[in-house]
Amino acid sequence: MNASVGLSDPTNAQDRRALLDLLNRLRNTGVQKDIDLPMIAVIGNQSAGKSSLIESISGLTLPRSSGTCTRQIPHLIHRCPTECRLTHTDSEWTCIVRLHLNTDERGSPIKPRVVPFGEALTSKAEVEERIRRAQRAILNPKTDPDDFLRGATVDENETSFSRNYVSLDISGRDLADLSFVDLPGLIASVGQSGRVHDIELVKNLVVSYIERASCLILLTVACETDFENQGAHHLAKQHDPEGRRTVGNHYTGVLTKPDRIPYGEEESWARLIRNEVEPLANNWYCVKQPGSSDLAQGITWAEARAQEDCFFAGTPPWCDLEDHFQSFLRTSKLTERLSNILAELISRRLPEIQDELYRVLQHAEKDLADLPPVPPSDPVSEALRILSEFRKELSDRIEGTPEENGLLQKIRVHTTRFKREIRATAPSFIPWVRQEAHQHRLPPTSFLDNEEKPLTGGNDQQVAITSKNIYIEEVMERAEISRTRELPDHTPFVVQHNYITEYVEKWRRPATIMFDAVYDVLKKDLENTVDKHFKHIGRGGAHQSVLMIIQDHLDQVAARTKDRIEWLVKLENDPQTLNTDYYLHYRDKFAGYYRSCRHSDDLPTKLWANNNPEVNRVMAGLAQLGISTRVDALPKLLPSDPMQTGLDIMASVRAYFQVSYKRFVDGVCMSIDHEAVRGLERGLDRALWDGLEVTGPGAQERCAAMFQEPASIAGRRQELMRKIDRLAAAKTELRQLSV
Structure with a gap:
């Protein structure tokens, strides 16, 4: 692999932006199905504050249901992954919503399609409803997405969860250069209207992301729940036992809802930030998001960040932490670290990605060539x-x-x-009488040697008395x-x-x-x-x-x-x-x-x-x-x-x-x-x-x-052709990368 592939300094804002743009273009090709692309996956239990964290990072208001969860906190209608692609620009704030369709209603692979879902939005107030409709379109793949864009509703979704996802391309002055995937929150039980198998569906969906070696796991842990009872924490350790991939190259988590810590337990959570328990090479982060009453009153993003600053500056034990550990508090610190880590990983992985892409492409082309010929246009x-x-x-x-x-x-x-x-x-024939034959030796018929080999070896054969002999x-x-x-x-x-x-x-x-x-x-x-x-x-x-x-x-x-x-x-x-x-x-x-x-x-x-x-x-x-x-x-x-x-x-x-x-x-x-x-x-x-x-x-x-090929071969051919198309498109994107 040529060492010049990649950018010189991933911490440079311009280079970092170029790296993230490349990653987004690669993901648009759907090639993440075939090769391991760097990504940040946000995981956590349901009601772990994950949605509020994402809102604070992106500046969006995400869809919330009218129902409530255990502690009466509104929760996100979140039954498919949502990819957020943030770009810092000097232009006005905009958001483009797209549907990424990689599977059909049965979960079988299809040719990847990226479907624009409406015009670009310039008002944050419109985003929540647009995302709600986009998620509805994802969960109802048999229905034309435009129907949901126009406001169509359904009594029951065609699928409970989907591996297809919604992407949000957001740009603005107050945003960091960052890209991440928000996954459905892990659930331990379902209500009367829920499906028991949804628990396993969500878990499998999360695992399909975090089991990849280049997936950076951003684990959210709610401080209002006992640490050992956090299912997402156990799942992250299961697939990254050494904690090398949980935020950057190290196992790191994000503590949410620090204002809900039960009285007297504050110090046990502060010890995580000081790396005294569950020590992590990259430490833990802690963020404070608006509560339900703040959301109901329409708190702005800027007000929420100011409120967060006040909380950590004046609330023990957070305000008493040494200066070094203060850098692990607040959403802005987490966002900055995530942006740098992702860019570093992309830069480091680029040579490997190119090698892997070429290797997988060659293998796919060979597999396609090994298939029986395509049915002829002139069968006769x-x-x-x-x-x-x-x-x-x-x-x-x-x-x-x-x-x-x-x-x-x-x-x-x-x-x-x-x-x-x-x-x-x-x-x-034996030329002697039977009684005397055993006294003689029958010499070989040497006059036959010039035309055929003897049937038995040796020279003279003593006559054996058998029923085959004719005396x-x-x-x-x-x-x-x-x-x-x-x-x-x-x-x-x-x-x-x-x-x-x-x-x-x-x-x-x-x-x-x-x-x-x-x-x-x-x-x-x-x-x-x-x-x-x-x-x-x-x-x-x-x-x-x-x-x-x-x-x-x-x-x-x-x-x-x-x-x-x-x-x-x-x-x-x-x-x-x-x-x-x-x-x-x-x-x-x-x-x-x-x-x-x-x-x-x-x-x-x-x-x-x-x-x-x-x-x-x-x-x-x-x-x-x-x-x-x-x-x-x-x-x-x-x-x-x-x-x-x-x-x-x-x-x-x-x-x-x-x-x-x-x-x-x-x-x-x-x-x-x-x-x-x-x-x-x-x-x-x-x-x-x-x-x-x-x-x-x-x-x-x-x-x-006669030449109509089996459905299995036709399906395999289509699958390989789609794979080759994805890989070829990704190769084109890599070629366009500036040296």
Whole structure:
């Protein structure tokens, strides 16, 4: 904050006046709702002499009711704050009354308005009635203020108390430069016509002022009532326990009605002025105001001040006080001190006020920017634009985006798992009889390593006897049972067919589970994309409508995809392939693998090991004999095996599995991609346009309703805009301050 902000000497009359003028202009903007502005708040119990004190400071006659309070002293009709802005000038006395409206009849914030209430007054005699009518206008916010200016009355006010306030801009030769807010007096009970909750209303209103750190509390304490029974005193201590804010930087009060001290108790009150009890850094003040009989006789302001001087000059114990403590007696001394203290606080607080104002303004502007966009002037064009952007992003995600969280990347997790699960359904053929299987170790199918990773770790696996294994004698038994009129060396195809359909039937469940997972990914991704483009629109109707349209469209796509998956499963129940070379290649591989296993546990490992010296010697010997062959054909040289028929069936089925499982995995994944993923785009535009009805007759009205924002958002926007207006106006006032 620039140290030059502010004025050089707040005790200088010209500088003090400029500071108070700035404070008044800032308060006119209503910015005191947002930042802590210096102020003096006059508080006290009802009948504490607060109103008379204010009259003596301002030179006004304030409105009084026809009723009486406990001691038959007329009291002020005071149910809203009254701000007094006093200016010392060489001009004639004038008073301008204004209404400051910051809340509605329910107490909810509105855009601050400062409403002039009549022409400037030049006669003090007219002020009392003008203020009475202004207070009536404040307490009846639903009624045009001009009605009350013209003298309208009501049987019952719309509100008991109000946070809106009346301001009095008073200027004249006999006035000090001062500004303060007179708050309703605290009440302990209500009469028959009163409302019990008014007690708490007044207390809360007072607290809302004095809880601010920059509020200087001017506490009035009536000497006619026991000090400890003064509710305002306890309230001030509650919100300023160290007394740092009660008049200036110190806890100080004002004693009123010293002429009503019960006989014999005068010294106890004088001890307050001497700071011997309840000591305060800035001391206590004491003032003497006209009594009810004086008021009835029409005592003037000058006469009242002269009467006050006579009282303190000739009445013990006040007249016996040392010279130092005499400076804390009389209204003029209090007024002078208040004027200086307020100017000092304004000067000291100016840099903080400017910093706070800029900080609060930036925060409000950010909050406003964070709100959803303002409803568009052309809702149809805006709706079409948002739909176009939504479709563009959806199309990009379906096509594929190079990011970890991309749609296709999330789907690939499930398709990869699906491939492993289908591959795990490969028939587990064991080339030994069950009784001997545990004596052997099944070597790895190393010839598959170049195209797929092993499902289990390690090398040779000792055969575990499980129900999943299919042993050679079981295969032979099936072949024998299936034989009808075939030749002895012929095996019916039904044997292979049955083994194939058995593993194919296991594919339906993994395929269904995988698609359900992909469906969830699609649904979540779609919902996130819909949220991004539509969630901020209006009251949520458009967002909900798009979600429903998308959900219906996705369900239709999903139904078609499930049908396609079921079709693929059924297709695989009829074994056939044109991929002859691939099938024969793996049939020979598995035939050699199973036959070599039966000959020796380690023979398959030797045959398919790279550069095995023993295998190399055999191959070299065959070459010398003029026999050209492959390594995987060497098992054919082994002696004949009585289980050869079973081994051939096992090799045929296992080879076909290699063909069919890859075909099925590709078919299912491609069907999902074509029908469900890319298929989302087919027909979606028409579904959205027809569902949202963004074109055709009535489209303008429908789209306008779509963008109509919630009342809470609209209210929050208005609130922030009003706040920004207040802060901007206050910033303008600060900029105009002379250096």
